[in-house]
Amino acid sequence: MELIPLLMFAVVCAALMVGYPVAFTLAGVALLFALIGMVSGTFDGNDLTFIPNRLFGIVGNTTLIAVPLFVFMGVMLEKSKVAEHLLTSMARLMGPLPGGLGIAIIIVGALLAASTGIVGATVVTMGLLALPSMLKLGYKPELASGLICATGTLGQIIPPSIALVLLGDVLSSSYQQAQLKMGLWSTTTISVGDLFVGALIPGLVLVALYIIYMLAHAMIRPQDAPAVDRTALGDEHGPLLPQVITGLLPPLALILVVLGSILTGTATPTEAAGVGAFGAMLLAMIKRQLSLTTLQEVMRATVRVTGMVFMILIGASVFSLVFRGFGGDDAVHQLFEHIPGGTFGATLMVMALIFLLGFILDFIEITFVVVPIVAPVLLAMGVDPIWLGVMIAVNLQTSFLTPPFGFALFYLRGVAPEQVATMQIYRGVVPFILIQLLMLGVLALWPALATWLPAQIYAQ
Amino acid sequence: MDIAHRILHRLDRFSLAFGHGVAWLALALVLLTSLIVLLRYAFDIGSIALQEGQLYVHASLFMLGIAYTLRCDEHVRVDIFYRRFSHNGRAWVDLLGTLLFLLPLCVLILVTCFDYVVVSWQRQEGSADAGGLPFVYVLKTLLLLMPTLLTVQALAEALRALLKLRYPQEPDADKPAGEGSAWN
Numbered sequence: 001m002e003l004i005p006l007l008m009f010a011v012v013c014a015a016l017m018v019g020y021p022v023a024f025t026l027a028g029v030a031l032l033f034a035l036i037g038m039v040s041g042t043f044d045g046n047d048l049t050f051i052p053n054r055l056f057g058i059v060g061n062t063t064l065i066a067v068p069l070f071v072f073m074g075v076m077l078e079k080s081k082v083a084e085h086l087l088t089s090m091a092r093l094m095g096p097l098p099g100g101l102g103i104a105i106i107i108v109g110a111l112l113a114a115s116t117g118i119v120g121a122t123v124v125t126m127g128l129l130a131l132p133s134m135l136k137l138g139y140k141p142e143l144a145s146g147l148i149c150a151t152g153t154l155g156q157i158i159p160p161s162i163a164l165v166l167l168g169d170v171l172s173s174s175y176q177q178a179q180l181k182m183g184l185w186s187t188t189t190i191s192v193g194d195l196f197v198g199a200l201i202p203g204l205v206l207v208a209l210y211i212i213y214m215l216a217h218a219m220i221r222p223q224d225a226p227a228v229d230r231t232a233l234g235d236e237h238g239p240l241l242p243q244v245i246t247g248l249l250p251p252l253a254l255i256l257v258v259l260g261s262i263l264t265g266t267a268t269p270t271e272a273a274g275v276g277a278f279g280a281m282l283l284a285m286i287k288r289q290l291s292l293t294t295l296q297e298v299m300r301a302t303v304r305v306t307g308m309v310f311m312i313l314i315g316a317s318v319f320s321l322v323f324r325g326f327g328g329d330d331a332v333h334q335l336f337e338h339i340p341g342g343t344f345g346a347t348l349m350v351m352a353l354i355f356l357l358g359f360i361l362d363f364i365e366i367t368f369v370v371v372p373i374v375a376p377v378l379l380a381m382g383v384d385p386i387w388l389g390v391m392i393a394v395n396l397q398t399s400f401l402t403p404p405f406g407f408a409l410f411y412l413r414g415v416a417p418e419q420v421a422t423m424q425i426y427r428g429v430v431p432f433i434l435i436q437l438l439m440l441g442v443l444a445l446w447p448a449l450a451t452w453l454p455a456q457i458y459a460q
Numbered sequence: 461m462d463i464a465h466r467i468l469h470r471l472d473r474f475s476l477a478f479g480h481g482v483a484w485l486a487l488a489l490v491l492l493t494s495l496i497v498l499l500r501y502a503f504d505i506g507s508i509a510l511q512e513g514q515l516y517v518h519a520s521l522f523m524l525g526i527a528y529t530l531r532c533d534e535h536v537r538v539d540i541f542y543r544r545f546s547h548n549g550r551a552w553v554d555l556l557g558t559l560l561f562l563l564p565l566c567v568l569i570l571v572t573c574f575d576y577v578v579v580s581w582q583r584q585e586g587s588a589d590a591g592g593l594p595f596v597y598v599l600k601t602l603l604l605l606m607p608t609l610l611t612v613q614a615l616a617e618a619l620r621a622l623l624k625l626r627y628p629q630e631p632d633a634d635k636p637a638g639e640g641s642a643w644n
Binding site: 016017018019020021022023024025027028029031032048049051052053055056059060062064065068069072266267270271273274275277278281295296298299300302303304305306307308309310311312315318360361362364365405 | 479480482483484485486487489490491493494496497500501511514515518519521522523525526528529530532534535536537538539540541542543545550553554556557560561562564565568569572573576577599600602603
């Protein structure tokens with residue numbers, strides 16, 4: 001019966017829309033199906049005895065130790081107001097250029113992506129701090145809000161990012177599975193670090209494309225993005241140079257340490273994350289932002305985010321256990337064999353599916369539920385694992401930007417001034433969605449963009 | 461305050477206090493990881509016991525933190541419709557979800573993992589690696605602690621939903637003030 005897995009997937013999607021927490025819904029729906037299956041004799045109840053092993057596998061997963069550490073680092077940096085200082089100093093530095101404020105936003109977004117990696121926090125911070133002043137200084141609302149949404153989502157693609165840690169862990173086990181299925185016994189592996197390295201160039205290319213677009217827009221329609229006199233950007237902060245240095249130096253130093261140690265292969269992502277978290281704490285201390293209350297807030301937020309992530313992992317593993325018990329793997333396999341266009345057709349369909357699911361599901365849920373089902377099949381068809389990971393990440397980033405359901409749009413709507421209409425935000429992100437799609441196309445044509453750098457680092 | 465409110469208050473307070481205690485593990489994890497890095501790169505000392513200690517702290521952090529996360533209503537929802545539901549609509553979703561999805565899951569984990577953990581205790585199971593920690597049975601106990609704590613808070617959530625259906629003024633679970641959501 002290969003209808004049951006499909007039905008299960010449809011029911012879980014419908015149940016999720018009701019709004020009960022995703023992690024529990026995933027596991028709960030799977031349990032109900034398992035119960036019905038056991039009563040009707042279509043499901044072997046012994047499959048459920050694998051649960052302790054599965055759960056202990058999650059408890060003992062050493063790769064994912066990087067998750068709470070990166071969360072701690074991101075929240076700590078956010079609380080120590082790194083973003084605010086970065087934003088005000090970069091705005092003063094770049095403001096006098098045509099489209100300068102916009103470029104400042106992009107650079108700040110990219111730096112925050114590489115240090116904190118928290119999408120919502122970036123969009124909210126820039127939406128609160130930069131959007132009102134950009135509007136006041138004559139920026140077109142569409143352009144300003146589109147820019148803020150788009151740069152906020154960079155946190156998912158520019159390493160080190162929590163999203164890539166999760167994706168890397170799932171892809172590495174999918175890759176093992178795929179190779180065993182292909183009959184290769186001397187398997188090669190990929191790691192979270194590989195995915196970080198692979199995502200670096202595509203992430204930077206995206207930043208470059210955003211900047212080029214911003215410059216072009218400012219040249220063709222200067223009234224949309226006027227150059228701004230430096231005095232309008234807050235002379236009360238004192239001389240420019242020291243402000244830029246104190247604003248830029250802390251996040252740059254952290255990025256250099258964290259990313260540098262991973263890229264040169266000296267440290268594992270977990271070690272780098274630990275040092276990053278420690279560094280963020282030191283920075284907060286130096287900036288006199290580290291009180292006992294702040295520390296407690298950061299620690300508690302870390303526990304909540306980590307608890308949320310791992311509960312989804314637990315719920316998703318119960319779901320996939322039952323899904324497999326019903327023969328869901330074979331069903332997906334057969335489905336893929338019937339798609340025209342071979343590997344290309346299959347990849348295209350998976351990308352479209354992930355894009356659509358990105359409207360209702362978070363990065364974590366897609367990574368834990370969808371990727372383990374589809375990735376082994378694609379990888380067994382010969383798709384490169386790092387390339388696939390980067391494609392999925394850019395794809396989801398695009399999905400989170402696309403109206404009307406994109407997450408980034410919700411965050412900005414929540415903090416944008418009333419005068420900015422929701423339709424203006426929607427219109428504003430369109431050029432950036434096109435840039436994202438262009439990036440996906442470029443990646444599809446030249447996979448080397450993602451695979452070249454990891455190969456270089458391996459060769460050493 | 462009637463007895464139902466008093467029970468809800470007790471359960472809520474328990475999960476909150478427990479979570480605030482668990483939160484210190486986050487700091488411990490940062491410091492322990494930094495220590496491991498320092499020992500490895502500055503003194504060329506690698507300790508399997510320390511590495512496993514790091515895993516124990518990490519595992520306890522999230523397994524013991526899941527119920528606290530529920531208490532703060534921070535398990536992500538697809539809230540496109542949920543946030544537009546009425547007070548009663550949201551209460552129904554939470555009540556039915558807790559009874560149909562969450563509590564059965566807790567029971568399933570408790571039932572399937574019980575023997576697994578008991579056997580580990582009987583054997584006083586230790587690390588498979590030489591130089592590792594001899595406390596794998598303690599680590600495995602997390603598989604029972606997590607669903608137990610979660611059951612406590614799930615009962616609180618069911619009670620909260622019932623109270624919301626009974627009293628139109630009954631508030632949602634209070635989110636930690638000013639801390640906000642850190643994810644996304």
